[in-house]
Amino acid sequence: MLPSEQMFVPGLLSFLIAHIFYIASFDTPTRVSWPAVPLVLFAAAMLHGLWPGVANEDTVVQIGVVVYVFAIVWMTYKASLTGNMVLATGTVLFCVSDSVLAWSKFIQSYEWSEFVVMLTYYAAQLCIAA
Helix, strand or coil, rough: CCCCCCHHHHHHHHHHHHHHHHHHHHCCCCCCCCCCCHHHHHHHHHHHHHHHHHHCHHHHHHHHHHHHHHHHHHHHHHHCCCCCCCHHHHHHHHHHHHHHHHHHHCCCCCCCHHHHHEEEHHHHHHHCCC
C-alpha cells in the first residue's frame, strides 16, 4: 500500500491527524452510550491480535499503532453519537479498512487485502462526506 516502509510512520501520522479533525467536526456532546462497549472490545481485540507483529517494530511504531487504534475508535464513537447512520457507517467502514491494512502489515497479508482496503476506504469517505 505504501511506496516504502519509511513512509509508514508519516502515513500513520497523517491519517491520525485526519481522524482528529473528523472527531472535532462531529459536534456532539460526549456521553457514555451503548456503542462504547463494542468499540472498546474491538480496540482491545485489534491491539491483542496485532501485537505479535507490532511488538517487533520500533517504539515509535508501537506507540503510534496504539494511539491510532484509539483515535479511530473514538472517531467511530463520536460519529455514532450524531445519530447520522450514514456517517456512523462510514466510520465503521474506516475501521474495517484500517484493520485489514494493519493486519496485512503486521500479521499476514492476503492477495485480496489491497482491494478490500481501498474499497472500504473509498466507501467510508463517501459515507462520511455525504
